[in-house]
Amino acid sequence: MTSRPGLPRTPGTGVPAVSAVSAVSAALAAVLVAGTAVLSACSDDGDSPVPSTTHPASAATVSAPGAELGTPETEDGPLSGSQPVNVLPGDGTALVAAQIRVGAHSTYDRVVVEFDGTGSPGWDVGLTDHPTADGSGLPVDFSGRQAMTIDLRGIDMNATADRAAAGKDATPPVKLAKDTGAIRSVKAAGAFEGQQRVVVGLADRNPEFRVNLLSSPTRLVIDVMRR
Known part of the structure; x- marks a missing residue:
């Protein structure tokens, strides 16, 4: 049988060299897919940081602690803060x-x-x-x-x-x-x-x-x- 001209063969196999290249490419693609799946699993297991959104607190939610004063007469002193x-x-x-x-x-x-x-x-x-x-x-x-x-x-x-x-x-x-x-x-x-x-x-x-x-x-x- 006469081979098609212009298509190189892998020595000793009779298989077109381009088929070997395709096989290698497919193998690399499979490795990349597997790696992506592993990374996705790591991202989903809670180990990776998750961005969070903070909301400013309203001033109206602040609790105001009191200062102990014995009687109204002690109001004459200055108060700090x-x-x-x-x-x-x-x-x-x-x-x-x-x-x-x-x-x-x-x-x-x-x-x-x-x-x-x-x-x-x-x-x-x-x-x-x-x-x-x-x-x-x-x-x-x-x-x-x-x-x-x-x-x-x-x-x-x-x-x-x-x-x-x-x-x-x-x-x-x-x-x-x-x-x-x-x-x-x-x-x-x-x-x-x-x-x-x-x-x-x-x-x-x-x-x-x-x-x-x-x-x-x-x-x-x-x-x-x-x-």
């Missing part, structure tokens, strides 16, 4: 804002909200030019160049309603010192859906302020720096 301005109340919190008082100090004015009840309060403190009341959305008057809103969270609506039914003021009384420099006015609005807003009139715009939670009794303290 500040807690977040937006904090959720603890589970099962049922509080009533019993009193708001403002004291004057040499470099700052201090707002103290004292609570009755159980649990750890939450809050949201911010600055605005147009404060409004929760629920109604009506504007709240204030004195000064800017307002600070303090939203008290974890308010017991049943206890607040009981106070109103008993002929008591549903909003806490406010005691404002006469010689304040950073604070011009303080007004407490009614409670709405577990929250109560306090509007503070500020002498200056965008002042530095600090927020802290004190215990024994439970008090939210906001220090507004003087300029």
Whole structure:
């Protein structure tokens, strides 16, 4: 039989050389496939790192630890640092804002909200030019160049309603010192859906302020720096 011209033969076999090359290529391909399968198995067994996505935590999920103070009279001392301005109340919190008082100090004015009840309060403190009341959305008057809103969270609506039914003021009384420099006015609005807003009139715009939670009794303290 005459072989086809131009097709080289593997010596001593009579098999076209191109067939041997194809066989080698097929063998290499099989090795590569097997290697890929091994790598896939290693990747699936949990040993290889898996990319993860991190989500920034909301300030409103931060728990605010309290500082032990024996009596309200110890509020005169300076407090170091500040807690977040937006904090959720603890589970099962049922509080009533019993009193708001403002004291004057040499470099700052201090707002103290004292609570009755159980649990750890939450809050949201911010600055605005147009404060409004929760629920109604009506504007709240204030004195000064800017307002600070303090939203008290974890308010017991049943206890607040009981106070109103008993002929008591549903909003806490406010005691404002006469010689304040950073604070011009303080007004407490009614409670709405577990929250109560306090509007503070500020002498200056965008002042530095600090927020802290004190215990024994439970008090939210906001220090507004003087300029």
